[in-house]
Amino acid sequence: GAGVSQSPSNKVTEKGKDVELRCDPISGHTALYWYRQSLGQGLEFLIYFQGNSAPDKSGLPSDRFSAERTGGSVSTLTIQRTQQEDSAVYLCASSLLGRPNEKLFFGSGTQLSVL
Amino acid sequence: QKEVEQDPGPLSVPEGAIVSLNCTYSNSAFQYFMWYRQYSRKGPELLMYTYSSGNKEDGRFTAQVDKSSKYISLFIRDSQPSDSATYLCAMIVSGSARQLTFGSGTQLTVLP
Numbered sequence: 001g002a003g004v005s006q007s008p009s010n011k012v013t014e015k016g017k018d019v020e021l022r023c024d025p026i027s028g029h030t031a032l033y034w035y036r037q038s039l040g041q042g043l044e045f046l047i048y049f050q051g052n053s054a055p056d057k058s059g060l061p062s063d064r065f066s067a068e069r070t071g072g073s074v075s076t077l078t079i080q081r082t083q084q085e086d087s088a089v090y091l092c093a094s095s096l097l098g099r100p101n102e103k104l105f106f107g108s109g110t111q112l113s114v115l
Numbered sequence: 116q117k118e119v120e121q122d123p124g125p126l127s128v129p130e131g132a133i134v135s136l137n138c139t140y141s142n143s144a145f146q147y148f149m150w151y152r153q154y155s156r157k158g159p160e161l162l163m164y165t166y167s168s169g170n171k172e173d174g175r176f177t178a179q180v181d182k183s184s185k186y187i188s189l190f191i192r193d194s195q196p197s198d199s200a201t202y203l204c205a206m207i208v209s210g211s212a213r214q215l216t217f218g219s220g221t222q223l224t225v226l227p
Contacts (some may be wrong), residue, residue, distance in 0.1 A: 004158070033214070035217075040123060040219065041219055042119070042121070042203065042217035042218050042219040042220060043159070043203070043205075043215075043217040045214040045215075045216075048214060056214075059214065091158050091159075093158070100146075100147050100207045100208070100209060101147050101164065101166065101207075103161045103164070104159075104161065104215070106158025106159050106160065107158050108156065108157050108158050109156075109157075109158055
């Protein structure tokens with residue numbers, strides 16, 4: 001595709017349920033990022049994948065959060081036992097090589113609502 | 116205290132006005148400075164990028180970086196209703212591809 005694709009665009013779930021969010025980056029981009037954006041807050045870094053290197057998971061807020069990237073392309077962010085404070089927009093971005101001055105291309109995000 | 120501070124607004128201006136958006140930061144190691152624009156229900160998109168101190172101009176947009184004051188600005192001249200969006204500053208330490216540090220964003224509305 002032409003851009004970063006995220007699905008679903010909206011997800012409503014009940015507290016305690018698990019959710020999976022999907023990100024399909026731009027073809028050929030080696031770096032993939034997950035961010036979380038809460039109302040009135042900036043983007044909070046969650047996790048970073050670069051090629052075949054071990055992911056940087058330092059931004060994950062708890063062990064309920066995990067992510068994987070299969071075949072260097074599609075990524076899935078999983079939140080187990082969701083809590084109301086997990087409600088936010090989850091944004092995925094990709095860049096060509098993951099260099100500091102590179103442009104990040106963002107998807108439109110998944111709006112997660114935990115009831 | 117956050118590493119990057121940005122006035123959330125909202126900021127409302129008439130069409131044609133000059134808009135000034137600002138961020139301050141505390142980490143002197145930041146070397147790359149960006150401005151992202153985010154329309155409602157969309158992901159952010161890169162608007163301007165500068166390295167170290169100085170000015171950069173692109174059409175109606177000018178980005179300024181003052182490293183001595185740890186202060187960056189984005190100016191929008193002849194603002195248009197289509198400029199209505201949230202503007203996020205972002206910055207990164209040289210050599211670190213791990214993450215950008217974002218401001219919380221300033222919501223701008225340009226009234227026709």
